[in-house]
Amino acid sequence: MRRAFVVLLACLGLAVSAVVTASTAASAAPASAETTACNAGHVCIYKGDIWDDSPNHPKVYDFYYYGTYNVHNLIGDYTVLNCQTGGAGVKGFSGYNGTGSVTWDLDQNNCAGGLWTDLTPTNSVRLYA
Known part of the structure; x- marks a missing residue:
């Protein structure tokens, strides 16, 4: 039930933004924060497996605009949601500023399922059209 509720919240605004351009908005939340849509x-990155029925x-x-962003302290398992519209994708890179090897690539919207993986080797992400 929690999964359906989170997916519904995450996907409610699909008609709100058909054009994705880029975002520098990155923020860390406290460890006991309620999972937000x-x-x-x-594109959102959450600590742990957000589909495990835990609300925390x-x-x-939380990125919105196309571009490359360095990420820090992503050690262990995380869930990546690509809720971009219009077929936009997101890649993780082993180096900073989009350098090094591609560690993962979500070339389509995966907002309903997410990618749960070890992001330890990821040091930057790129949102692309």
Whole structure:
């Protein structure tokens, strides 16, 4: 039930933003923060597996605009939601500023399922059209 509720919240605003351009908005939440939805047009990174029925997975990054962003202290398992519209994707890179090897690539919207993976080797992400 929690999964359906989170997915519904994450996908409610799909018509709100059809054009994704880029975001520098990255914020860390306290470890006991309630899991918050990832809005349409955004890419969000959460600590842990947000589909495990626990309500306490902080959103540690929330990107909106196309571009490359360095990420810090992503050690262990995280969930990445690509809620961008229009077929936009997001890649993780082993180096800073989009350098090094690609560690993961979400080339389409995965807002309903997410990618749960070890982000330890990820040091930057790129949102692309």
